[in-house]
Amino acid sequence: MTIVFIIVEIMLAVAIAITFIRLMLGPTMVNRVVALDLMAILVVGMMASEAVRSGEHALLDVAVVVGITAFIGTVAFAVLIDRDTGDKQDD
């Protein structure tokens, strides 16, 4: 069972690193928002695997809160970018 946790955590860490590359490259702001959103979901997954490994089930509650925060952040960024466009079209 230990080898399973090692493999899972390495895969998730590599996934977070790859997403971070997109966060730095991302040509526009929208790409960075997508990368941040995916990164938050990856952190939730890492918390779930850590909850199984350590038996600390309170981590699942934290994972839900991280997910809610990420969703609110994504919606806020989408509204912000949309409003930005509206101003440009008025000019």
Add this chain to the structure above:
Amino acid sequence: MTNILIAFCLLSGALFMLIAAIGVLRLPDLYQRLHASSKAATLGVALLLLGAALHSGDMGVVTRCLMAIAFFMATAPVGAHLITRAAYNHNEPLAKETLSDEWAEDRKN
């Protein structure tokens, strides 16, 4: 037996999340990146939370895990749709391979 099921859930969930990350890095335009991020990552996190629910055996934890899975399945499409619409309004370029853009044709009329 349960251990094998938990290991399968965790490994396949982590694999789907890795595929989502690779897709976000390598796909050519924003809309395809969002496609990878919203579908594969949701399935991955649902499998990981299902593994945690199977592991605990406590009814309260199972309920919370199922609630979290339902939450992610409900919010991921909403967030992806909002970002895609904002990006399209912001004239985010489409990939060269794109075959049709029906919204642009509708807007011309």
